[in-house]
Amino acid sequence: MWIVGGVVASGLVYLGWTYNRLVELNKRADGAWSDIDVQLKRRWDLVPALVETVKGYARHESGTLEGVVEARSQAERSGSVAQRGESERGLSTAVGRLFAVAEAYPELKAGRNFQDLQKSLVEIENNVQYARRYYNAVIRDLNTLVESFPSSLIASAGGFGPRNYFQIDEAERATPRVGFEPRPGDGAAASERQG
Numbered sequence: 001m002w003i004v005g006g007v008v009a010s011g012l013v014y015l016g017w018t019y020n021r022l023v024e025l026n027k028r029a030d031g032a033w034s035d036i037d038v039q040l041k042r043r044w045d046l047v048p049a050l051v052e053t054v055k056g057y058a059r060h061e062s063g064t065l066e067g068v069v070e071a072r073s074q075a076e077r078s079g080s081v082a083q084r085g086e087s088e089r090g091l092s093t094a095v096g097r098l099f100a101v102a103e104a105y106p107e108l109k110a111g112r113n114f115q116d117l118q119k120s121l122v123e124i125e126n127n128v129q130y131a132r133r134y135y136n137a138v139i140r141d142l143n144t145l146v147e148s149f150p151s152s153l154i155a156s157a158g159g160f161g162p163r164n165y166f167q168i169d170e171a172e173r174a175t176p177r178v179g180f181e182p183r184p185g186d187g188a189a190a191s192e193r194q195g
Contacts, residue, residue, distance in 0.1 A: 018145070018154045025142035029163060032135035033081070036166060039128045040075070040088060043121065047072045047095065050117045054098055057108040061101045068094040081164040095121065136165045 051065050058065075071087070071094035078087040099118070102108050109115075143162045146155040155161070 015154060018151045019158055022142070022145060022151075022155055022158060022160045025138060025145065026160060028138045029135065029142055032131065032138050033166075035131040036128060036135055039124055039131055040084070043091070043124045043128070044072055044076060046117060046120055046124070047091070050095070050098065050114075050121070053111070053114050053117060054102055054105075054108065057105045058101055064094075064097050064101050068098050070094075081166055085167045092125075132166050139163050139165055 047068060051068055054061070055065055068091075071091040075084070075087040075091045078084045102114065142160075145151050146160050146162050
């Protein structure tokens with residue numbers, strides 16, 4: 001009798017602990033996503049100022065400027081975590097192209113407003129990266145609990161399911177390529193030195 005009571009009590013304790021852990025991880029995931037969302041909205045708010053600053057110097061780069069504005073709009077309209085990740089990759093790429101355009105305009109690069117905007121964007125990108133790491137760690141723990149046996153039975157009964165990670169962009173995933181290629185004319189000079 002005592003043994004059966006002990007087994008039932010242990011089962012109830014495990015059931016309660018697992019359910020509470022699922023609730024905790026779900027709430028932490030919501031909070032972590034909220035942190036990411038705040039940082040992304042800060043970035044969205046900076047993009048129009050950046051576009052206007054570049055527009056003053058690079059009027060003929062309208063295609064690039066329009067691409068950034070459109071990417072920002074798509075990011076704001078995205079719904080799910082997966083859609084948000086995809087649209088944010090597009091926005092990052094568009095902003096990267098905008099910075100590449102800025103390289104052709106030394107006065108723009110030297111301007112205080114542009115430098116401040118660029119610094120703010122870098123800071124926000126770092127904050128997004130930290131928030132994304134935390135969010136994905138919470139999601140990993142939640143998904144592990146949701147998909148492991150016997151906690152999967154409790155998760156299913158409680159309406160908990162796996163959640164999507166906020167994926168990194170392909171540029172971060174790729175290994176950087178470092179190469180030393182001769183500048184035009186270097187090969188001829190080297191041949192003359194050898195000859």
